[in-house]
Amino acid sequence: MPGNLFSRLGSLQFSSPLGWPFWAALGMVPLGIVALYFLKLRRRPVRVASTLLWRKSLEDIHVNSLFQRLRRNLLLFLQLLIAALAMLALAGPQMKGAGGQGRRFVLLVDASASMTAVDDAGGPSRLDKAKEEARKVVRDMQGDDLAMIVSFADAAKVVSNYTGDQRLLLQRIDAIAATQGTTSLREALQVAAGLANPSKQVGEGVVATTSQITPKLFIYTDGGFPDVEGFSLGNLEPEVVVIGPPPPPYTPPSEGAAPAAGPATAGDPSDNVALVALQSRRIEEKADLHQVFGRVKNYRAEAVTTEAQLVRKRLDRPGDEGGLVDAVALEIPARGEQAFQFDVPEPGVAAFEVRLTVKDSLAVDDRAFVVVGDARKARVLVVSANDRYLIDAFNTPTIVEKAEVTTVTPDEAKGEAVARDMKGGRYDLVVFDGWRPDEPPESNALYFGVFPPGAGYDAPKDVEHPAILDWNVGHPLMQYLRDLSLVYVAKARVIDPLPTAAVPLIEGDAGALAFVVPRGGFLDAVTTFPLLDGTTPNTTWFRYISFPLFLFNAVQSMGGAAGGEDAAPARPGRPILIRAETAEKTIQVAPPDGSSPKTIGRNAQGAFVDDAAVATGLYEARWTGGAAPFAVNLFDPRESDLATRGLVPAGAPESRAESYKIKIGYTPVEGARIVPDVRRDWWKLAALAALGVLVLEWYIYNRRVYV
Incomplete structure (x- = not known):
């Protein structure tokens, strides 16, 4: 591999602590050694029998030729070699490489939707840049170095276990494909820590002993994810390589204004x-x-x-561009929002696409899809111990028109009939008011004052009089809610940190007071404060219009609808529950690209769950005598906001620098634009070699060994 050898020699650098006067003096040492040998007389002990022989011996006193001495004296060559090695050690040779100091590398490559962004027109995407940075580490691997590769979006995928085969690693990096999923670094870290921290790891035919070698973790990402709290990396050393444009220079707050609590990157334009x-x-x-x-x-x-x-889409013609129905001009202010609406005369089920004509860095969120028409009533079960506020809200004419609501007490819910219906997936939405079952229902669920069964909710913290600070108006459950700041809560129980993939809905001063978390193909919404404390109201939420509106949004977004009009929003890569009105054991789902439909069978609970909808678009579930289209959209603010995170902007004071860093566990990690060069110092090897030659020269001189 001559090319690889030349590239390594090209990365050789020197860092000497000596100035040029010292080097000028050192340069005289080899010349001095040669001069001493030129002037030095070499006398050999000679035994003579008569004075006649002294004449012959005295001839050796005359100086011989320089070339004879150099050709025949081993000590001269050894002394010159000692001087050369000593000078090489003082020159401070270093081999520069990308992360070459470690011997075990774990490379995490972000393949989420935002990584498909192209920051420079006609240039590579962020994912292509991330893959090139990962290739640099692989190309600089030496000797018995090993590397592992993991790609991640909303889920992590092990691309390659530990191996030292550079060609295989490069091929695996090239094979990493972009996704349209959201970003979850936690799962990727869990995979990396689980594979890299054990004492021995077998992968690709290699056994890697890592108990005494600290693996170096490189994370190639644009930072579009929340901090990973409550996580331990073990013996992994993290290095975040931020892909994308750097943040603008730091702008100090205007005089008299309080500094922002969070990093400025949250509002940086992109x-x-x-x-x-x-x-x-x-x-x-x-x-x-x-x-x-x-x-x-x-x-x-x-x-x-x-x-x-x-644009109206033809479900029987997947991949067709469709026909333009209407258009509306939009004037959107800087870093602002604007709403739009279309009136569609449609008696049946129809599928539509909305397109933006603007050209920007990310294409996947310039298109969105929706299904309209023929919505059926949602089937809702309310489990409550005679909470009249909640029951009355579900009996309003607006909700009755949208849903068939059944109300039972907790004792009735424990009965065989109701338990069987919840387990069999009869209901679209089950509301638990102050009581929870031993197993979650086969449906979406809304909890008031209790947490879903399962791990992750074992250590809630009791808080009193929590204040509502903010709420997520972009989530379907929180649409049109405007008066939550007026709501009083007496007691709540909060979870910190929230479960993986949880999305906060209502933020309080002591933690999230409401959140949603996916569960297989379902969604759990949790309100961490009870509506009643015994028979006494625990909150004033009943007094405000936001309470029945919240329940109406729950029926709309979590109740499910045959035509898809009110179905919960489906995201790429997330399990999607398909409510097929059929007794058949399998259904067919046609993807939006026109490829062959895939077969989906009923799961153990009797439901159809599609976990392979990895791209945005319009899908259609088909069975004998029926069909149900559904839309998959990105709708993720973190993926659409292309401002990078993890880099400290130029000019930021030390007191603010930490707020810009990405936190993994309790450790803030500052990002870098490229992998930092790590140098291998070779001066120690040169000094040891000089010492070894010196010992050899001493041995030869004292043993009177001549060559």
């Missing part, structure tokens, strides 16, 4: 305009008229003029 929400609903006054409405967010630092186009 080159993206995204569809962040899209829904449909029937207009009550006109049975055949539906409304498609949504929101567009501008992440740029300047206002944007664009057009939202409504």
Whole structure:
């Protein structure tokens, strides 16, 4: 491998602590050694029998030729070699390489939706840049170095276990494909820590003993994920390599203004305009008229003029561009949002796409999909011990029109009939008020004052009089809620940290007061404060319009609908529950790209769950005598916000620097634009070699060994 050898020699550098006067003096040492041998007389002991022989011996006193001495004297060569090695050690030779100091590398490559962004027109994507940075580490591996590769989005995938085969590692890196999923670093770290920290790891035919070798962890990402709290990396040393443009220089707050609590990167502009929400609903006054409405967010630092186009899609022609139905011009302020709506005369089920005409760095969120028409009533079960506030809210005409609500007490819910219906998936949504079952239902669930059964909720913290600070208005459950700041809560129980993939809904001063978390193909929504404390209200939420509106949103977004109009939003890579009205054991799901439909069988609970919808678009579930289309959209603010995170902006004071870093466990990790060069010092080897030659020279001189 001559090319590889030359590349390594090209990375050889020297870092000497001596200045040029010292080197000039050192340069005279070899010349001095040669001069001493040129002047030195070499006398050999000679035994003579008569004075006649002294004449012959005295001839040796005359200086011989220099070339004869150099050719025949081993000590001269050894002394010159000692001087050369000593000078090489003083020159401080170093081999520069990308992360070459360690011998075990764990490379985590972010393949989420935001990594498909192209920051420079016509240039490589962020994922391509991340893969190239990972290749640098592999190319600089030496000797018995080993590397492991893990790609991650909303789930982690082991691309390669530990191996020292550079060609195989490069092939595996090239094979990493972009996804349209969200980013979850926690699972990738769990995989990396589990594989890298054991004392022995077998992978690709190699046994890697890591008990005495600290693995170096490189994370190639744009930072579009929350801090990973409560996590231990074990003996892994993390290094975050931030892919994407750096943040703008730090701007100190104006005089008299309080400094922001969080990092400025949360509000940094980026080159993206995204569809962040899209829904449909029937207009009550006109049975055949539906409304498609949504929101567009501008992440740029300047206002944007664009057009939202409504395109009707043919489900029997996957991949077809469709036909333009309507369009609306949008004027979106800098880093602001704007809503839009279309009125669609549609008596049956129909599928639509909304497109933005603006060109930006990320294409996947410039398109969104929706299904309208023929929504059926949701089947809702309410388990409550006669909470009249909750029961009355579910009996309002608006909810009754949307759902068939059944109310039972906790004792009745323990009965065989109700338990069987919950386990068999009869209901679309089950509401648990102050009571929870031993096993979760085969449906979406809403909990008030209790947590879902299972791990992750074992150590809640009791808090009193928590204040509501903020709420997630972008989530379907929280739409149109405006008065939560007026709500009083007496007692709550909070979880810190929240379970993996949980999304906060209501933020309090002591932690999340409400959140949602996926569970297989279902969704659990948890309100951490009870509605009643015995028979006394624990909150004033009943007094405000946001309470029945929250329940209506739960029926809308979690209740399920045959036509898909009110179905919970489906995300790429997440399990999707398909409510097929059939007794058959399998159904077919046609993907949006026109490829062959895939077969999905009933799971152990009798439900159809599609866990292979990895791309946005319009899907159609088919069975004998029926079909149900459904839409999959990104709708993730963290993926659409392309501002990088983890880099400290230029000019940021030390007191603010830590807030910009990515926290893994309790350790803030500062990101870098490229992998830092780590040098291998070779001066010690040169000094040891000089010492060895010196010992050899001493031995030869004292033993009177001549060559």
